Amino acid sequence: MQLEVKTILNCIQRFVGFVYQEVRLRRRGERPQRIEIRLAAHSNIRGQCSECRRPAPGYDRLPERWWLFVPLWGIKTYFLYAPRRVQCPEHGVVVEHIPWSEGKRPITTAMRCFLSRWARRLSWRETARVFHTSWECVYRSVEWFVRWGLAHRKLARVRSIGVDEIHWGKSKRADNFLTVIYQIDSHCRRLLWVGKRRTQATLRRGLAALGTEVVQGLRFVCSDMWRPYLNVLATKAGQALHVLDRFHITSHLNQALDQVRRAESGQLRAAGSATAQRLKNMRWKLLKRYSRVRGKARRELGRLLNTKLTTARAWALKDLFEHFWTYKSVRHAGLFLDFWTWRALRSRIEPMRKVARMLRSHEKLLMNWFKAKGEISSGAVEGLNNKIRVVTRRSYGFRTYDAMEIALYHTLGKLPEPGEFTHRFC
Ligand SMILES: [Zn+2]
Numbered sequence: 001m002q003l004e005v006k007t008i009l010n011c012i013q014r015f016v017g018f019v020y021q022e023v024r025l026r027r028r029g030e031r032p033q034r035i036e037i038r039l040a041a042h043s044n045i046r047g048q049c050s051e052c053r054r055p056a057p058g059y060d061r062l063p064e065r066w067w068l069f070v071p072l073w074g075i076k077t078y079f080l081y082a083p084r085r086v087q088c089p090e091h092g093v094v095v096e097h098i099p100w101s102e103g104k105r106p107i108t109t110a111m112r113c114f115l116s117r118w119a120r121r122l123s124w125r126e127t128a129r130v131f132h133t134s135w136e137c138v139y140r141s142v143e144w145f146v147r148w149g150l151a152h153r154k155l156a157r158v159r160s161i162g163v164d165e166i167h168w169g170k171s172k173r174a175d176n177f178l179t180v181i182y183q184i185d186s187h188c189r190r191l192l193w194v195g196k197r198r199t200q201a202t203l204r205r206g207l208a209a210l211g212t213e214v215v216q217g218l219r220f221v222c223s224d225m226w227r228p229y230l231n232v233l234a235t236k237a238g239q240a241l242h243v244l245d246r247f248h249i250t251s252h253l254n255q256a257l258d259q260v261r262r263a264e265s266g267q268l269r270a271a272g273s274a275t276a277q278r279l280k281n282m283r284w285k286l287l288k289r290y291s292r293v294r295g296k297a298r299r300e301l302g303r304l305l306n307t308k309l310t311t312a313r314a315w316a317l318k319d320l321f322e323h324f325w326t327y328k329s330v331r332h333a334g335l336f337l338d339f340w341t342w343r344a345l346r347s348r349i350e351p352m353r354k355v356a357r358m359l360r361s362h363e364k365l366l367m368n369w370f371k372a373k374g375e376i377s378s379g380a381v382e383g384l385n386n387k388i389r390v391v392t393r394r395s396y397g398f399r400t401y402d403a404m405e406i407a408l409y410h411t412l413g414k415l416p417e418p419g420e421f422t423h424r425f426c
Helices: 005-012 109-121 124-130 135-152 200-210 212-216 227-236 246-270 275-280 283-287 295-305 310-326 330-346 350-361 363-371 380-393 401-412
Strands: 018-028 031-041 058-061 065-072 075-081 084-088 092-095 160-167 177-185 188-196 220-223 241-244
Touching: 005 018, 065 109, 109 124, 109 135, 109 401, 124 135, 135 401, 160 227, 160 380, 177 200, 177 380, 188 200, 188 380, 188 401, 200 212, 200 227, 220 227, 227 241, 241 246, 241 363, 246 275, 246 283, 246 310, 246 350, 246 380, 283 295, 295 310, 310 330, 310 350, 330 350, 330 363, 350 363, 380 401
Parallel strands: 031 075, 160 220, 220 241
Antiparallel strands: 018 031, 058 084, 065 075, 084 092, 160 177, 177 188
16 A cells, blocks of 8 residues: 555644645656645634634635745655635634744744754754755744743752853953853753853843742852852842852962963073973963873973972962862861962962962852752853853854854753654654
8 A cells, every 4th residue: 555645744743624635746857846735724624813723714815825844855845825814703804823833934843843953963054954945044943943942941940050151252352251051950950041241230131031939949059259240149149059160260270370381481481491392382281180181291291390390389289279179078178278378378479379369258159169069060060161162163153142042042951842742853
């Protein structure tokens, strides 16, 4: 027995009140050009008002319209249907509800979902190319997919959030920074919100978007020592324990160390020393956690650390601080912090002294890290930041900030998907 395309269509997506009338292959010469799937309204079932979805008596019929459907056998496929207008007692004469599409765009919901799912695996440009459509069409589909997901996501169990700033693009203007809010609970890590700039107003906007209920229900918030964030978090989510993230502290130490290295390398170069070049090449070996530097790199690092260079002393301070995170007792960790800052302040290395002063002034928040241990998933902020960078750097061909924002929610938001109960084409 031959299996008809109509049978398959009825099997994967049947629309109440409509029937698949015929399926046609259009050719240009020998080559297939497109497949046309013509739908018809069931004669005994009245059309529904597109406003209130209630059945209403028919009024007239509009000319046939086309909707792009998922390609079959790699051939462009369309739904064709002449929509009826109905006379709704409440809404007057309106176009009937079309169950395979939403809004005015000539594309089926199935195709929007199809493109959106692929757009997570391929770049948008690639998706458009593979499925013979435009970048714009992919963008609009993903945008619709994301908006649906944001409107339907559940925020009830958000207990811990991480707030951070991310730089994107080339310039260092204020607009090239993003504020991101992540959920960092051990049961769920995802992007909750992203907004332009990194001001108090930005974060306030983000927290407002999550809603008062969510913000009041937070138990932990995790951030860097960025003053605007500290202020807003203290006023809006004062009940939550504020934790400074280990990853941020480490990156402050690394920045200080790198500053020392660059300055010293410059001085040595000016003095015509051969060590200058060597120092230049040591960057990542110095910045990486010592336990992760192996083999030849480790021997090179060892040789450098045996010298009397300021960089070596700064490195020792950075490395020493790793101990801080291993303490079980808050009191012991506090004693260690006193010891470390005392040593750093006496080191006469200005960038390290600056870090020490910063840690001292945020001591209370720093110690909260031990209270929150095990409750928030450590390294979550760092991990999510890295994923964001993959998205912002990968050439998705973002022409606007809005497109990038959509892409971020799409890849990192863990959003619910529309049409989860209909057929998945991919
Ligand atoms: Zn109505």
